[in-house]
Amino acid sequence: MNPTPRLVVLDMAGTTVADGGLVEDAFTAAAHRLGEDPAPMLDHVRATMGESKIAVFRHLFGGDEAKARRAATAFEEAYGERVAAGSVTALPGAADTIRTLRDQGRTVVLTTGFARVTQDALLDALGWHGLADLTLCPADAGGRGRPYPDLVLTALLRTGAADDVRQVAVAGDTAYDMLSGVRAGAGLVAGVLTGAHDRTRLTAHGATHVLGSVAELPALLTREERA
Known part of the structure; x- marks a missing residue:
């Protein structure tokens, strides 16, 4: 016991x-801001729900730390915008x-x-x-x-x-x-x-x-x- x-x-x-789909929505917005196609990445995003977002982006961008950090910042901004909008x-x-x-x-x-x-x-x-x-x-x-x-x-x-x-x-x-x-x-x-x-x-x-x-x-x- x-x-x-x-x-x-x-x-x-x-x-x-x-x-309510906000994580995927914010991820998609972040990918677009970096000029990336989010579609091939969404399966990994779904599989790693709950993981630190910077770790997700490090994996997606092959260890490119600068790009991962830009993506993480873009994601947090996109998510924050949706939160501020009452979503x-x-x-x-x-x-x-x-x-x-x-x-x-x-x-x-x-x-x-x-x-x-x-x-x-x-x-x-x-x-x-x-x-x-x-x-x-x-x-x-x-x-x-x-x-x-x-x-x-x-x-x-x-x-x-x-x-x-x-x-x-x-x-x-x-x-x-x-x-x-x-x-x-x-x-x-x-x-x-x-x-x-x-x-x-x-x-x-x-x-x-x-x-x-x-x-x-x-x-x-x-x-x-x-x-």
Whole structure:
């Protein structure tokens, strides 16, 4: 039996925030700004949802660091423009879920593969500053995002909320979220079906549970405690 979950690490886009195709839309806009055809790249973008965006562009542009950084900047600008235009919404029950988790005595950290400027734009648009105990982007974890364990472990180190990595619960909508949780040693790794990847893919990459949405997470953690 795993210890009681004390720290909950939640993804943003696709898990607590409705994506609505914004990532692909912003990627397409960024590719066009660089004079690139986005069509041959979209399969990789979809497969790596949840990964740090600079890492995605490094792969797509064959390690050309300057071009990858230009693309990442163009992506963040395009995504930010869409956020500013009101194209982002919270998933149903997400904010209440975070409040409930904290009311249960758990520490909640929101993580993303976006740059800090984009994460802050999302938090501004949703009115979510202060909703969670902490927010983290890849730069806060030494630059490596998912599927590395760094964001989860940074959440643990920054908050000191748990004495054991098995007291950490991770929830996300992508295979990379699952891998990040598994590699960090989290006791519970929950996939949600509101984002990029389906049940089969989430389970294949380590999900211990698959939920219809993040709104089901507080009840799951309560059941785990009672078990």
